[in-house]
Amino acid sequence: MPASSSGSGTSSMGVTPNDNLREELASSSSQPGFASSSRLDAVSRKLFAPFHHRKRDSHRILTDLAPVIMTPKMMAHAQTVSARPRAIGTSSTRPALDFATLGRTPLRLGLGARRTTSRELEVVETASELLATALPDASPDDKLGMPMPSLLRGFEATVPSADSARVRRRATRNVDAPRLGLKRLSLGTRGLMADDAESEDDVVVVAREQRGRRGRKKRGRESLSANKVFGREELERQTREIARDKENLHVRRSLLHSDIAEVTAKIEALDGIRIKLEEDLLKLQEDELELDDELLMVQERLELETSQSRSGSMHATLMSSSRRRKGPVFLPSEHDELPPGVAFMTLECGSTPITSLDFSEPYGTLVTASQEDAQPRVWDLLSGEEIGRLRGHVGTVKALQVEAHLCVTGATDGAVRLWDLRRVDGDAETSEWDLSDVLEEAEEEANGDTGTGTGDSVVVERPHAGPNGTRSRSRTTTEDAPGPCIRVLEGHSKAVTALYFENDTLVTGASDKTLRQWDLATGQCVMTMDLLWAISHPPATVPGGHLPGFSVAGTFAVPMPPYADGSWELYQDFIGAVQSWEYALVSGSGDGAVRMWDMRTGQAHRTLLGHTGPVTCLQFDEIHVVSGSLDKSVRIWDLRTGGVFETIKYEHGVTALQFDSRKVICAGGENGVKIYNRTSMQHSTLSTNGHTRPVEKLRYMDRYLLSGGRDATVKIWAL
Amino acid sequence: MKIAEVPYAADAKVSLSYDELQVLRTQYEKEVAQTHVTTQTKFNYAWGLVKSPVREHQVEGVQLLADIYRSEPTRRRECLYYLALGHYKMGNYDEAKSFNSRLLEREPANLQAQSLDILIDQAVKREGYIGMAIAGGAAAVGTLLLAGLVRRAARK
Known part of the structure; x- marks a missing residue:
């Protein structure tokens, strides 16, 4: 095959002399052969027009139509089918190939069945893929x-x-230079001995x-470069x-x-x-x-x-207290549709700051208490409407807790009241009660579990626990059927500022600097724990601990650090928070101490010191106690070691908090509700559609959060 | 717009010495072992391979160039030319042509690309001539045979 010799160079060997190509280049552009060759091209194109789409076009069409079936492998295969070396007979029987391909065929044959390697296929295959990628406009310099x-x-x-x-x-x-034996030196230092020094000079x-010019006979030492020209x-x-x-x-x-x-x-x-x-x-x-x-x-x-x-x-029996319950609660499916972190409901509660709030369950019943308002409001969280009010206290309700239908409130009048929220009715009816202020002691036994007396036949309600007449009565008072108040627990001589109950055990803390434990079933005060005594007799291990400048005697009152809006109040709640679990009780008090009590002995067995301001709120679980204080911090204590596990700093005094294993939510004296993620240690603030004045109290279950602010509103959030 | 600085096709025909290629290969393999290959090293090796007369080398070189093309968007324009050259040397004129024309689209004034374009055209044409010659020869032989047969048939 004579043609192979000239063609093989360009196509495969790549060693055709460059000049050759240049010549060809020049001749083709100047000679008439150029025109004729282009004519030849045209002819061959015409002749093979129906077959010309063989490669690119057909594949492109196919890939456009069905990119899925045209895998790169398949494309490469199809693409190279035509280019694959074949016997010349085959190509003549199939005139679908153009002349160029025909011309290439013999050279490939001539080279002796050089097989197309898979690599080569791959290279050809990638070509179209590369061409399809975008070419950036920026040149590399930019x-x-x-x-x-x-x-x-x-x-x-x-x-x-x-x-x-x-x-x-x-x-x-x-x-x-005169022979220095450098090579031998170097070999010697490396521990090699060169046996022939003769081999040295060829390096x-x-x-x-220049060698001739060098003065060989000179013996004197001179610079090596001196004679070099x-x-x-x-x-x-x-x-x-x-x-x-x-x-x-x-x-x-x-x-x-x-x-x-x-x-x-x-x-x-x-x-x-x-x-x-x-x-x-x-x-x-x-x-x-x-x-x-x-x-x-x-x-x-x-x-x-x-x-x-x-x-x-x-x-x-009730499941354990909702405050200790973990994990998800039952929420209406619509709750999931709410945007997280946005207050979706607002309840207006009069004109004074919220002092306390609690609810039975998400979309259940809410009880809120406001400053200078002795009648906590009861709300239906499903509709957002006020159901009625709890009338009975004569002072501001400072603490309350709701579990299912049971509500316990503690007020500045020193009384603690138990309420059945099922019996709370509209205002119209209850407003009459004050007038039918009769038959106080008469129906002491009528413990209205029948729920029949909703009519006006036996409307008997215990009026305000007046400071004079009622004190003479027994400590517990049983109410009759229609009134929501089940019991009044009296014993504290000053304002009840904190309370906590679980099952039948109620613990209250009051400004008389005592903690009392009550049995809800009987209404009896089981134990009184004196904080003053605990302060003056601290557990041996702890160096004496109350805030400097704090006077044990007299009324407790410290000015609060101002809220974010600049307002401040006198903080008088000596006991800011209590929580109990079985026999364990934890209290947070105005001296900045978090005390752990044993309710079997009535002794404080451990005091956690660290806060430099009154403790306003706390909660504990199996591992940690979390306490918030007016010293603008939240401390997470380790129950086992008694040390501070983590301290979270805020800009303003902390007035309320709740936590679970993942987060701590607290009211930090600002308009927004503060959320601290315990795993990622990141802070976030809920403020969308939020309070217009600082948040005072809050409580959440699962992804349902309620916050009460100084703007006298309760906001309901989806978390 | 700046025109990519690329060598003439003639440069691709001058192959490196075995030692030089070996140095480039060692450098490349060393960097592969370190899992960080700089573009320049990769290109050096690829270009060395493309210059080589051994077809397997050229193929490998083109593969590496394709790698660079994919991973280094800023080098794409230069790579287009080298890819075109590589394919040209391998005899894949269709690919060479498409790469080169892609570059010419962007840089019509690129002299190297222009000359490569002409070279590719010539190579294709030469193959066309050979093809025609073969086809012609086959046709002539066929005609002769046919004529012989006809004559033989006529003689009978």
Whole structure:
């Protein structure tokens, strides 16, 4: 095949002399052959028009139509089918190939069945893919301030031969000094012994003609360079070479710079990824905690339901207090549609700041108490309407708790009242009660569990627990059916500022600096714990602990640190918060101490000191006590060690808080509700459609949060 | 707009010495082992491979160039030319042509690309001539045979 020899060079060998090509190039553009060849092209195109779409077009059409079925492999396969070397017979039977392909065929045959490798297929396959990718408009120089050398310049600068000029120059500078035996020295130091010293001189290539000029006979020591003569031409050449080398160095330097910049960018990107991953990790941790809580709740539920089915009664005892309950609660499905972090309901509660609030369950019943208002309001959270009011106290209600239908309130009159929220009725009816102020003691036994007396036949309600007449009565008073007040617990001589009940145990704390434990079933005061005594007799391990300047005797009153809006009040609640669990009781008091009591002995067995202002709120679980104080901080204590586990600082005094394993939500003297994520340690604030004055109290269950502010409104949030 | 600085096609025909290519390869493999390959090293090796007369080398070189093309958007324009050259050397004129024309779209004034374009056209044409010659030869042989047969048939 004579054709193969000329063609093989270009197509596969790649060694056709460049001049050859140049000539061809020149001739084709000048000679009439160019025109004829283009005519030939046209002819061949015409002839094979129906087959011309063979490669690109058909595949492109196919890929456009069904990109899914045209995998790159398939495309490559199809694309190379036509180009695959075949027997010449095949190609003649299939005239679908154009002349160029036909021309290529014999050379491939001539080379002796060179097979198309898979790599080659891959390369051809990627070609179309690469062509499809966008070509950025920015030239490489635009990216950095410093121009980036082109790849070719980089190649020239870094390729090994770039150093050849330097090596050559160095060689020209070698002088024919008297034999020093340098090679032997170097070998000797490396522990090698060269046996023939003769092989030494071939290392140094010195211009031969200079060797003659060197004064060989001179014995005296002289500079090595003294007798060296290069000649103008050589020196000029070296100058040029050095200039080029410097340029190369410059190129290499900028290459390294751009590499460093690239690595820096990559590190930054990786840092970003790492931060993202760490966040994901925290999120997982949070999810795990949530699952733990959910599991607890499910197990609790299981226990409850099995005990119910065993006993057969559907009205089993209350599940443990809602304050201790963890995990999800039952929410209407619509709750999920609410945007999280937005207050979706507002309840107007008169004109004075909210002093206390609690609710039975999400979308259940809410009781709110306001300053200078002795009658807490009862709300239906489903409709957002006020159902009625709890009338009976004669002072501001400072503390209250709601569990299911039972509500306990403590007021500045020193009384604690128990209410059945099912019996709360509209205002119209209850406003009459004050008039029918008769038959106080007469119906003491009528413990209205029948619920029949809703009519006006036996409307008997205990009026205000007046300071005079009522004190003479027994400590507990049983109310008759229609009134929501079930019991009045009297005993504290001053304002009740904190209370907590679980099952039948109620603990109250009052400004008379005592804590009292009550039995809700009987209404008896079981125990009185004197805080003053505890302060003066601190547990041995703790160095005496009350705030400096705090006087044990007399009334407790400290000015609050101002709220975010600048307003402030005199803080008088000596006992800011209590919580109990079985025999354990924790109190937070005005001396800044968090005390842990044993209700079997009535002794404070441990005092957690750290707060520098009155403790206003606290909550504890199996592991931690979390307390908020007017010293503008929330402290998380470790119950086992008694040390501070974490301190969260705020800008203003903390007045209320609640926490679970994942977060601490608190009222921090600002308009927004503060949320602290315990896993990611991030703070966030709820303020969308929020309060217009600082938040005072709050309480949440699962993803349902209520907050009461100094703007006399209660906001309901979806978390 | 700046025109990419690229060598003439003739440069691609001058192959590196074995040692030089070996140095480039070692450098590249060292960086691969370190899992950070700089573009320049990759290109050096790829360009060395493309310059090589061994077809396997050329293929590998083009693959590396395609890699660079994919990962370095700022180098794409330069790479287009080298890809075109690589394919041209491999004899994949269709690919070479499309890469080169893609570059010419952006840089119509690029002399190197212009000359490569002409070179590719010539190579295609030459193959066309060969093809025609073969086809012609086959046709002639066919005609002769046919004529012989006809004559033989006529003689009978």
